[in-house]
Amino acid sequence: MLQEIVELEKLQKSDYRLTPQRKAVIKALMELDDEHPNAETIFNRARRYCPTIGIATVYRTLDVLIETGVIKKLPFPSRRGHYEIQKSPHIHFICQKCSQTYELDDEEKSFTVYQELEKKGYKVRNVSINVFGLCPDCGNK
């Protein structure tokens, strides 16, 4: 996977070691990226590639990956943390009935917000747009 190499390089450049555990977590994150996984889901997938990994290491690795900008923690009003690889901005639509999360492009809108806030003196690192309601499936039942 080409993309994976990019992520691994980001880590190396920041004085963090590329351990089997960290590689396993990144691999898990890449594979699960379309479902906004929580720590437990990432943990279970990462075990395929590093069976001895512990949940604490997953949490510590997620912190490292957030710090180096590889992933971000998603701002959902959920009790558990959800994570995704950093990529171009998009809208998250979260269905309040079935909890499905949809991704919808929104580079343009995010960019406008970005520009306006930078003009006002804010340094913008991440724009996040979440929409809550009923998805087409749940809304028509």
Place this chain on the structure above:
Amino acid sequence: MLQEIVELEKLQKSDYRLTPQRKAVIKALMELDDEHPNAETIFNRARRYCPTIGIATVYRTLDVLIETGVIKKLPFPSRRGHYEIQKSPHIHFICQKCSQTYELDDEEKSFTVYQELEKKGYKVRNVSINVFGLCPDCGNK
């Protein structure tokens, strides 16, 4: 307070009882609304108006208020829950250094998102835009 009466009526209309505890929580939420309070902060303020209230009741009341649309749980990637009275959409800017949260108007942008998604078959109940970065204070140090 005029606004408070509106919130109380919403509750009454939904077959929920207007207890001193619930009134106290609503009053606390109104007073603290500009600081996106967590349950503990709401609890401490509510005790001014109902000294015997318990934290469990605060949590249960918050659930009721969310269900009736009086308040919403804010989608911040924080471990604790944060709440605010439902009002017209705005951007939250959350400083990653000092954790200050700023509110910035954005009715227009939210409305555009709203319209586009409704066209696609989603039923939108709540649009939430969060921006993360450094606030003017922290960015210039």
Place this chain on the structure above:
DNA sequence: ATGTGTGCAAACGCTTTGCAGTGGG
């Protein structure tokens, strides 16, 4: 040799739940 990184298990902190009692409508 040094210190970053790890697994385990225990601790932590916020939130939820069970239950017996209370009071609003």
Place this chain on the structure above:
DNA sequence: CCCACTGCAAAGCGTTTGCACACAT
């Protein structure tokens, strides 16, 4: 008068931390 609601304390659950060990450099 009945049942929604409450306070208390205990349990629950996701996350963090302390510690001894491992292993890269």
